[in-house]
Amino acid sequence: MTQHQSSLESIQRYYGEILKSSDDLQTSACCIGTSPAPYIAEALAKVQDEVKARFYGCGSPIPPALNGAHVLDLGCGAGRDCYVLSQLVGPNGSVIGVDMTKEQLAVARKHRDHHARKFGFANIEFREGYIEDLRTARIADDSVDVVVSNCVLNLSPDKQSAFREILRVLRQGGELYVSDVFADRRVPPNLAADPVLRGECLGGALYWEDFRRLMAAAGCRDVRVIERRRVAINNSDIEARTALIEFYSVTVRAFKLDLEDRCEDYGQAAIYKGTIPEAPNAFELDDHHRFVAHKAVPVCGNTADMLSLSRYAPHFETIGDKSVHFGLFECGPPAAQVAGNAATPIKCC
Numbered sequence: 457m458t459q460h461q462s463s464l465e466s467i468q469r470y471y472g473e474i475l476k477s478s479d480d481l482q483t484s485a486c487c488i489g490t491s492p493a494p495y496i497a498e499a500l501a502k503v504q505d506e507v508k509a510r511f512y513g514c515g516s517p518i519p520p521a522l523n524g525a526h527v528l529d530l531g532c533g534a535g536r537d538c539y540v541l542s543q544l545v546g547p548n549g550s551v552i553g554v555d556m557t558k559e560q561l562a563v564a565r566k567h568r569d570h571h572a573r574k575f576g577f578a579n580i581e582f583r584e585g586y587i588e589d590l591r592t593a594r595i596a597d598d599s600v601d602v603v604v605s606n607c608v609l610n611l612s613p614d615k616q617s618a619f620r621e622i623l624r625v626l627r628q629g630g631e632l633y634v635s636d637v638f639a640d641r642r643v644p645p646n647l648a649a650d651p652v653l654r655g656e657c658l659g660g661a662l663y664w665e666d667f668r669r670l671m672a673a674a675g676c677r678d679v680r681v682i683e684r685r686r687v688a689i690n691n692s693d694i695e696a697r698t699a700l701i702e703f704y705s706v707t708v709r710a711f712k713l714d715l716e717d718r719c720e721d722y723g724q725a726a727i728y729k730g731t732i733p734e735a736p737n738a739f740e741l742d743d744h745h746r747f748v749a750h751k752a753v754p755v756c757g758n759t760a761d762m763l764s765l766s767r768y769a770p771h772f773e774t775i776g777d778k779s780v781h782f783g784l785f786e787c788g789p790p791a792a793q794v795a796g797n798a799a800t801p802i803k804c805c
């Protein structure tokens with residue numbers, strides 16, 4: 457058996473046999489520390505308790521403006537996020553949840569009919585497959601509007617393939633929106649190989665800079681941080697073993713667009729029309745771009761493309777084009793750094 461296969465099997469055992477509910481987790485890494493937005497809480501209230509009890513996510517990777525979208529949830533587990541997304545995409549959209557662990561999929565599928573009756577439509581499919589090769593779950597090229605994932609990418613023994621697959625299945629202008637655990641440095645091999653640390657989403661946590669490099673290699677040169685929160689481990693043995701490493705739950709978004717690796721200034725601006733129902737007053741693109749409705753905001757070329765060449769386009773007026781270049785775009789607070797120490801601030805965007 458290859459190391460790759462044995463790593464996948466160890467994760468399958470962890471989520472299929474060892475964990476029966478979120479109470480069995482040994483750390484707080486796979487736990488959300490914040491309350492969801494009211495419209496998400498409302499959708500969540502309609503999800504079956506057994507599904508919610510097997511939630512092992514570390515964030516809320518649910519972007520706005522989903523009505524009619526075709527969404528793919530990587531490592532959907534028992535399906536909690538899929539059942540929330542199902543309500544938000546509505547009868548004209550669809551949700552496919554992919555997971556490799558049969559026990560998780562069994563719980564997700566068991567409640568499919570109940571939720572379809574409750575919502576008044578059936579738009580979800582749960583498929584067995586591997587995120588490193590989404591053909592195993594019959595996901596075609598350029599077929600998905602939004603890829604979401606909640607605390608799964610860290611578990612992959614082959615993250616480069618997973619990122620390549622995400623970019624393959626997203627349609628042009630499609631969005632990747634994920635919550636995952638990141639580390640402020642590379643996790644040493646002895647900790648990365650520990651089955652409990654790996655299962656608890658710590659051993660495989662990506663060092664932010666390596667994540668950025670892997671995404672760039674897959675074709676995505678600009679990844680935006682939406683939210684970052686320090687992970688409280690709450691297990692003295694594991695805390696002692698991981699010692700100096702700081703872990704963060706980070707929600708990020710990226711687009712399948714041909715973007716530049718730095719923010720360049722073409723004198724463009726964007727105006728949010730206030731037309732996304734769940735965000736009537738302001739749209740938050742990331743931790744340093746808040747578009748108050750009807751107010752023009754100067755933007756770099758990449759941000760202009762994210763807003764005008766994605767499904768957010770109907771909600772924005774973008775002023776200007778890229779015919780004249782004014783140099784590097786000055787943007788973002790040093791707080792945009794995601795998983796580094798204060799001495800090495802990451803330039804935004």
Ligand SMILES: C[S@@+](CC[C@H](N)C(=O)[O-])C[C@H]1O[C@@H](n2cnc3c(N)ncnc32)[C@H](O)[C@@H]1O
Nearest residue numbers: 471511512513531532533555556557586587606
């Ligand atoms: C931490 S749980 C998160 C589950 C779900 N997203 C949630 O929020 O409850 C990780 C899930 O990812 C699945 N998984 C891990 N690695 C995978 C892979 N390489 N391919 C497919 N599924 C995977 C596991 O089976 C498990 O159900």
